[in-house]
Amino acid sequence: MLKALFADSSPDRAHHGWPRVAVDADSWRAIGEALREGKLDLLGLWGDVGAVQCALYEPATRQIMSASLDARAGRVPSLALFHAPASRLERAAGDLFGIEFTGLPDPRPWLDHGRWPLHHPLAEAPRPGVALPPYPFLGADGPSLHQIPVGPVHAGIIEPGHFRFTASGETVVRLEERLGYTHKGIEKLLCGKSFDAAARLAARVSGDSTVAYSWVFARAVEAALEFQPPPRALWLRAVMAELERIANHLGDLGAICNDAAFSMMHAECGILREQTLRACATAFGHRLMMDCVVPGGVAADLEPRGVEAILALTSGLRRQFPELIELYENTASLQDRTVGTGVVSSALAAEFAAPGYVGRASGRAFDARVCVPYPPYDAMPVEIAVRSEGDVDARVWVRIREIQHSIGWLERSLAALPRGPVHSGVRAVPTTSVEGAALVEGFRGDVLAYVRLGAGRRIERCHLRDPSWLLWPLLEAAIEGNIVADFPLCNKSFNCSYSGHDL
Amino acid sequence: MRRRLFKNLITAPCTEPVAEPTDQFEAAGEALRGAIARRLGRSLAIREVDAGSCNGCELEIHALGNAFYDVERFGIRFVASPRHADVLLVTGPVTRNMREALERTWAATPAPKWVVAAGDCAAGCGVFADSYACVGAVSKVIPVDLVIRGCPPTPTDLLQGLLWLLGGVGTAAISRPAGS
Numbered sequence: 001m002l003k004a005l006f007a008d009s010s011p012d013r014a015h016h017g018w019p020r021v022a023v024d025a026d027s028w029r030a031i032g033e034a035l036r037e038g039k040l041d042l043l044g045l046w047g048d049v050g051a052v053q054c055a056l057y058e059p060a061t062r063q064i065m066s067a068s069l070d071a072r073a074g075r076v077p078s079l080a081l082f083h084a085p086a087s088r089l090e091r092a093a094g095d096l097f098g099i100e101f102t103g104l105p106d107p108r109p110w111l112d113h114g115r116w117p118l119h120h121p122l123a124e125a126p127r128p129g130v131a132l133p134p135y136p137f138l139g140a141d142g143p144s145l146h147q148i149p150v151g152p153v154h155a156g157i158i159e160p161g162h163f164r165f166t167a168s169g170e171t172v173v174r175l176e177e178r179l180g181y182t183h184k185g186i187e188k189l190l191c192g193k194s195f196d197a198a199a200r201l202a203a204r205v206s207g208d209s210t211v212a213y214s215w216v217f218a219r220a221v222e223a224a225l226e227f228q229p230p231p232r233a234l235w236l237r238a239v240m241a242e243l244e245r246i247a248n249h250l251g252d253l254g255a256i257c258n259d260a261a262f263s264m265m266h267a268e269c270g271i272l273r274e275q276t277l278r279a280c281a282t283a284f285g286h287r288l289m290m291d292c293v294v295p296g297g298v299a300a301d302l303e304p305r306g307v308e309a310i311l312a313l314t315s316g317l318r319r320q321f322p323e324l325i326e327l328y329e330n331t332a333s334l335q336d337r338t339v340g341t342g343v344v345s346s347a348l349a350a351e352f353a354a355p356g357y358v359g360r361a362s363g364r365a366f367d368a369r370v371c372v373p374y375p376p377y378d379a380m381p382v383e384i385a386v387r388s389e390g391d392v393d394a395r396v397w398v399r400i401r402e403i404q405h406s407i408g409w410l411e412r413s414l415a416a417l418p419r420g421p422v423h424s425g426v427r428a429v430p431t432t433s434v435e436g437a438a439l440v441e442g443f444r445g446d447v448l449a450y451v452r453l454g455a456g457r458r459i460e461r462c463h464l465r466d467p468s469w470l471l472w473p474l475l476e477a478a479i480e481g482n483i484v485a486d487f488p489l490c491n492k493s494f495n496c497s498y499s500g501h502d503l
Numbered sequence: 504m505r506r507r508l509f510k511n512l513i514t515a516p517c518t519e520p521v522a523e524p525t526d527q528f529e530a531a532g533e534a535l536r537g538a539i540a541r542r543l544g545r546s547l548a549i550r551e552v553d554a555g556s557c558n559g560c561e562l563e564i565h566a567l568g569n570a571f572y573d574v575e576r577f578g579i580r581f582v583a584s585p586r587h588a589d590v591l592l593v594t595g596p597v598t599r600n601m602r603e604a605l606e607r608t609w610a611a612t613p614a615p616k617w618v619v620a621a622g623d624c625a626a627g628c629g630v631f632a633d634s635y636a637c638v639g640a641v642s643k644v645i646p647v648d649l650v651i652r653g654c655p656p657t658p659t660d661l662l663q664g665l666l667w668l669l670g671g672v673g674t675a676a677i678s679r680p681a682g683s
Contacts, residue, residue, distance in 0.1 A: 185635050271569065
């Protein structure tokens, strides 16, 4: 399909990581048709000055390609008209660049709340900010319906976002999300930065996925400059990524059970998570491993003391985690809350190319480590855990399996770590613009990075697409027909990032 | 489950004894209880407000509640409403889209109240400081009583910060906001 679509265009030679072709409006619409027919997955869509770009994945061939379309005229055909998952991506690109997407079914602003000093802040010549009318929420009319507005300041220690529930008694008829509260203007801050300075920003797009973001950014920069980091660095990056996966899954497993009022599991998982973070601090010098992955390699080598700490952690997990799985499995009151709750149909998961455990719990067998493998996973593969039920329970089980797989992978990789340097200076200085793109499997799903470096290796444009972009809309679908009290369970089983989405 | 509960009953708690490397933290916690007892009658209710953080600070604030740190034994608890809070613990570079929500949360908190800005972003020195979409330090929006730096601050830093606020000892990671 990808080949047929782009048969008469040749890939841009400055773009690395995977091919990018420049297409015309007709081909852009043809992409929309292919997305509608389900032949391609939309991995991302983002604006640029005078252009728009999308990344596509073809499940049948496991190929990724990007397509770009000239947008200097200020308007381009909407892909959301064909393929609903593009909607919020186009609304965001419209807010940031002022690009008009012709035919976009939902033209409401998304990230722009009318509070910025700049209107279309990433456009070539941004205008002063404008106040916007109150956000019109979608309607849900009928007798005995009532609305429950929640947020942006929520009841727990969580990120800000607004949820507008319409309920009939206890049953949720519609949930509409209003996001963008944590929009920090990261993409504008990245412009003009050296890639070393930009790496620190990329590491803070979503703190829980700092390793995944640092890694995907580094890979995109390295692809653009056609640079290969030393082998040991690649393995250490993966060691960190698996530790990050374990820590987050443990935290969320506890939190999901806690939202079903089963606080014992929360306490037990909290202990294992804390042990994981302490091992990370011993091994890499930071509990969350922020700024440990940098373009060119990793910031510091793993000392024998660190290896010991990680192995002590994994053997502890091997001892303690099975008891918790048994506890989850044998507690009827807990199962009563998770089984059959918050179902995401496999059709919706496929349509939205649902990343991570949400997709895998609904039968979408995609994991970037396996489907588009990158070192070191090409040399030492991971298993994918897939379920088909699509409920909270299935997402819990996918995460349980992923913890187990990561424990095994860590132990095998530490025994196979190549020796040698962990960083080498990236010396290449491009004379013209070069571009790189990469995909890395974070704990939540695949994170995408696109980087264009100009003369002096400064960032001209960098786009980082969090998996949450494709997960948030599915949460709206998952809660429909469930009771309001099950929303925390559903929400935690997704654990979408607000910050990663809002950028 | 009964087996697990019984096992937990007969094994020692994870909560670290004072002799462990985190003994400084333990001492901080004990002293905090005293300070709270003097000012608030043995409890400190905290409402956490994320004003646009990357969620790294939230992860570490969460960790305060795990069995190793267990802040509740010192009378500190996180509450769901600002109406119940003594302290607002604010993170993030205060995005323009969150500014009004932060102001309203502060207005909804009854006096006496304190504001702790946690993390480099909330302190005004984070990586997002120069953005069109961020106001900057929390102190630009609401009065701040204490700044706890760190990216993110560790659970130990956080608890020591709360202690300092209530008249305990200070540490190097903590500074008064400029101009106070």
